[in-house]
Amino acid sequence: MPIPDWLRIRRDKQQNAEAAQWVKCPSCGELLYRRELEENSGVCTRCGHHFRLHAYDRINLLIDRDFVEVGAEILPRDPLSWSDRRPYLKKLESDREASHLSEAIVTGFAAIGTFPVALGVMDFGFRGGTMGTVVGERVTYLFEEATRRQLPCVIVTASGGARMEEGMLALMQMAKTTMAVDAHMRAGFPYIAVLTDPTTGGVSASFAFQADVIVAESRAAIGFAGRRVIEQTIRQKLPDNFQTAEFLLEKGHVDIVVSRPQLRATLIRLLDYLVDGRGPGRTLQAVPELAAQ
Amino acid sequence: MPIPDWLRIRRDKQQNAEAAQWVKCPSCGELLYRRELEENSGVCTRCGHHFRLHAYDRINLLIDRDFVEVGAEILPRDPLSWSDRRPYLKKLESDREASHLSEAIVTGFAAIGTFPVALGVMDFGFRGGTMGTVVGERVTYLFEEATRRQLPCVIVTASGGARMEEGMLALMQMAKTTMAVDAHMRAGFPYIAVLTDPTTGGVSASFAFQADVIVAESRAAIGFAGRRVIEQTIRQKLPDNFQTAEFLLEKGHVDIVVSRPQLRATLIRLLDYLVDGRGPGRTLQAVPELAAQ
Amino acid sequence: MNIIVEREKSLEALEQRIEDLRARSARQGGESSEDMRALEDRYAALQRDMFGHLTPWERVNMARHPRRPIASDYIARLDEFDELHGDRQFRDDPALVGGLGRLNGRRIVVLAQQKGRDTKENIRRNFGMVTPEGYRKARRLMELAGRFALPIVSFVDTSGADPGIASEERSQSEAIASCLLTLSRVPVPVVAAIIGEGGSGGALAIALADHVIMLEHSIYSVASPEGCAAILWADASRAEEAAARLKLTSDDLLGFGIVDEIVSEPLGGAHRDADRFVGRVLGTIDAALSHLSNVNRELLVERRRAKYRRIGAWQETSQRFASVAAR
Amino acid sequence: MNIIVEREKSLEALEQRIEDLRARSARQGGESSEDMRALEDRYAALQRDMFGHLTPWERVNMARHPRRPIASDYIARLDEFDELHGDRQFRDDPALVGGLGRLNGRRIVVLAQQKGRDTKENIRRNFGMVTPEGYRKARRLMELAGRFALPIVSFVDTSGADPGIASEERSQSEAIASCLLTLSRVPVPVVAAIIGEGGSGGALAIALADHVIMLEHSIYSVASPEGCAAILWADASRAEEAAARLKLTSDDLLGFGIVDEIVSEPLGGAHRDADRFVGRVLGTIDAALSHLSNVNRELLVERRRAKYRRIGAWQETSQRFASVAAR
Numbered sequence A, B: 001m002p003i004p005d006w007l008r009i010r011r012d013k014q015q016n017a018e019a020a021q022w023v024k025c026p027s028c029g030e031l032l033y034r035r036e037l038e039e040n041s042g043v044c045t046r047c048g049h050h051f052r053l054h055a056y057d058r059i060n061l062l063i064d065r066d067f068v069e070v071g072a073e074i075l076p077r078d079p080l081s082w083s084d085r086r087p088y089l090k091k092l093e094s095d096r097e098a099s100h101l102s103e104a105i106v107t108g109f110a111a112i113g114t115f116p117v118a119l120g121v122m123d124f125g126f127r128g129g130t131m132g133t134v135v136g137e138r139v140t141y142l143f144e145e146a147t148r149r150q151l152p153c154v155i156v157t158a159s160g161g162a163r164m165e166e167g168m169l170a171l172m173q174m175a176k177t178t179m180a181v182d183a184h185m186r187a188g189f190p191y192i193a194v195l196t197d198p199t200t201g202g203v204s205a206s207f208a209f210q211a212d213v214i215v216a217e218s219r220a221a222i223g224f225a226g227r228r229v230i231e232q233t234i235r236q237k238l239p240d241n242f243q244t245a246e247f248l249l250e251k252g253h254v255d256i257v258v259s260r261p262q263l264r265a266t267l268i269r270l271l272d273y274l275v276d277g278r279g280p281g282r283t284l285q286a287v288p289e290l291a292a293q
Numbered sequence C, D: 001m002n003i004i005v006e007r008e009k010s011l012e013a014l015e016q017r018i019e020d021l022r023a024r025s026a027r028q029g030g031e032s033s034e035d036m037r038a039l040e041d042r043y044a045a046l047q048r049d050m051f052g053h054l055t056p057w058e059r060v061n062m063a064r065h066p067r068r069p070i071a072s073d074y075i076a077r078l079d080e081f082d083e084l085h086g087d088r089q090f091r092d093d094p095a096l097v098g099g100l101g102r103l104n105g106r107r108i109v110v111l112a113q114q115k116g117r118d119t120k121e122n123i124r125r126n127f128g129m130v131t132p133e134g135y136r137k138a139r140r141l142m143e144l145a146g147r148f149a150l151p152i153v154s155f156v157d158t159s160g161a162d163p164g165i166a167s168e169e170r171s172q173s174e175a176i177a178s179c180l181l182t183l184s185r186v187p188v189p190v191v192a193a194i195i196g197e198g199g200s201g202g203a204l205a206i207a208l209a210d211h212v213i214m215l216e217h218s219i220y221s222v223a224s225p226e227g228c229a230a231i232l233w234a235d236a237s238r239a240e241e242a243a244a245r246l247k248l249t250s251d252d253l254l255g256f257g258i259v260d261e262i263v264s265e266p267l268g269g270a271h272r273d274a275d276r277f278v279g280r281v282l283g284t285i286d287a288a289l290s291h292l293s294n295v296n297r298e299l300l301v302e303r304r305r306a307k308y309r310r311i312g313a314w315q316e317t318s319q320r321f322a323s324v325a326a327r
């Protein structure tokens, strides 16, 4: 399945808008020319700030050949009949429109370098990347399919945690995804997590930190409790570098910190170490949809 | 094999000596009547200080029925032809005479409560409880026999670390004993370590801290580096409680701290939890020598 | 301020009046028995009014009631219990009590989130908020349980995992994620009892279980009502509203298949008849263990996986892999 | 003061004189060639005298030579290396470098005790003394190696495990004991190279291996000579004497069966021809891996156990279990 229309629509929109030609870096204040920013993988050319990426832009940055999306038909319901300022269903609708995504994660198969992989990419732009049933179900399904096809799994996380509006059904996705990770792990296939800004709560305390190798994107905020919650608890300001990828590297929580332009090459090297050269997961035959292209 | 003559001899000697009737507690200075001290398991009745115990006294405190010693025929050699103030062989000889032990550990089979166990007891009185080849070989052999007979293992440690006078052959006992612990563990049988004063160096960094459950005797000094070494490194005095059993409990290193009079009952309860009631290790038939008595 | 405690205070005044009346009537003979009955009726009616049907917010308060049985009350009623301390690395966390125990003769591994009964104890126990060391201790004991085929019984009672700086520095995320991973594969029966507050991932870390028992007035929630209100509306005072929306009651969760069994509480809450109630909960756990002990180990883990596999509410617009002919 | 460095300084004077003489003779024609030859002969003789046969204490100094190749020199020569950091819990220990690498095309997991080349780097690397976090990182990577069937190559170079307060507080003992336990069962080839100092349990923690390679002038000892002298004679200055007694040289250890292979060093030590020498060591490692990669996994662990099972020197007065008829 090729890159969906949403993305093209979004891009067209952006390119039509005059104002969108220039973007201000929230870190250093520099005005950046959008095309240049995009060419630099969404990293500020002046200070190295990593802009958050749209899931499909991220996918484009990582993969070779095409992206075979799966799980797109898994869509949210409103099990708690939730409504606060607006009904949950309305929120979903406006997020869908704004993000051009059907939910907070996109899952599918792709080739990174020559390696066929099961790939999941979260998007903070949809409900703050929160994990509700759909994220849990898509992740679970992806790991199950990866296990069945003997493929490595790569998940790019970006999440504010469990999704309030689905209550305990959201929390239980931590258990569900964990069990799928476990089955994949016990079958002997590699799992690489890429933690991007921000990765917190129910996602960080489940599949994000269960990977064989954990890569964190430079400067990403990563932690269990959110910064605000901690500051309220201790009633003081936290140091700037607290919960950054670099801080976590020093504290021993993540294996590697990379700047985004190096991410793809890093993943290819890691896959090259971890994927058994003789295994069926090494050839594109594991994903006939890719091989056929 | 009943309690060996050494022990009886030592006791007779002690009882003959007038001076030996009274013992001064090194912790509180109290003069203690020896028989009362012995009745209190070698714990000062005033301040609770735990006197170091002779291996056979320790065995007597722990077991029911008799003690079937094994490995006693494994005896030291002098592989490095070591000599400093005195030749190694002379040191061994005088330690044998003073301690009435053939080496720094006694190993064998016994029943603790109704549980047949493989039991090893170290003695600080022989070369500071250091682990040379004989300690390593006896421990290894004990674990192997425990695995073969499907028995739990209980090791009471007291050691200054690896024995200098056997050089690298001593250090390698860490690897040898570890592999025997591993085989026993993977066969599914429980191993309980009882750390007593002092447990350091090569013993603490191998089988002492590899047990399923780690019991520490109250106030025992336990650590990797000796107190003196650390003080020399940091050039300051360490706090009194540093490296004590109680300190380690707080730091999460040991499961349980018990005062010596409670040790036997604690071990029986632990064995009762961990030994499968239906397993062959539950009956004394595992040690025909015990069952026959 | 706990609204259940406040109600109990108002009831106490009435109780005192009934008591006084009883004493007076005993002195004067049976004449005021009609007043008496009226009062008693009023008392019973009030009790039913106050406690007969509890709203979610009332249940939140019940779950946090200062006299509600806490983990130590259950552990004290086991045949035997030997606490095992520490993560073998850094610290023994008093908020997570673990050890070996015996329930109706059956050997078990116990994991419990432990609140305190008074302020001093609560400070020592960090109000039941577990740090990474506590979860690492729990994980170690789960592995011990697996090694010796001992079923795991967990008592869940926490407002959430500790959110402090130090816990972040030692990777609270990894600690919880590892507990989940271990529980997802441990080949022994796991029974969890939500005895008070089941707060978020910090609760789930020891509650991923074959059989989840929830006390009627306990709560189990994706976030604390205060936290949810703060996050969604930047207004923690709207906790009552959040409680209503979050579907955190035992009935709700039984309906979702998240909880497997409810133990109903005496009128007024578990603490009104604590001793008997604790016994009933332990009996329920024991029954679940009896049932699970007959299941083959592989099947046990398989069923556990299948149970969590189903949880959620989603729709599928078309068949999965609609675009893939091969499947 | 390093006695090898001192000798090198005295040789340098001679080298300088030869150099000067050479320059002068070039200017003046061939007349002083006899002086020249004499000097050169003297230089070669001195070199042989100084380095031809090294005493244990001289080897201790060689193992600690400031220009001796350290772990990073070997790692830099791999086809590829990606460092993996941290114990996932507390800290990334710079004294223990670990990661994924490729040696002659073969994928490996690397574990290395890393000293610094200068004071600043040495402080950062804690002089190669590993803390519990470093051993826990090592253990984690050993398990990764086991999971993905990658052989383990370790570079050993430490005066011993870190003996500080903080390391005790986080259980240095448990950290080392766990590494040993993991290496005793990991079902992949393990090759250890003692490249400098192999100090005590802190070295062994990553050196329990199927094949132990020792560089000719490295040392591997139950305790540092200084430590041994301090413990036995309360006099660290008798380190030279201790070094002689401890049997810490490669020849001694090959004889005891503790080391499986020696890589001989150029006259004057590995640093005299570092580049070529590092390549030779890597070649030796590669050959060992080639050999071990053909061994079935179970047999591999079985042989590892058998190898360590034999190490030691004891006597048996009678048959074991002489008193037991049943055996």
Ligand SMILES: [Zn+2]
Pocket (backbone or CB within 6 Å): A025, A026, A027, A028, A029, A030, A044, A045, A046, A047, A048, A049
């Ligand atoms: Zn910038």
Ligand SMILES: [Zn+2]
Pocket (backbone or CB within 6 Å): B025, B026, B027, B028, B029, B030, B044, B045, B046, B047, B048, B049
């Ligand atoms: Zn005393």
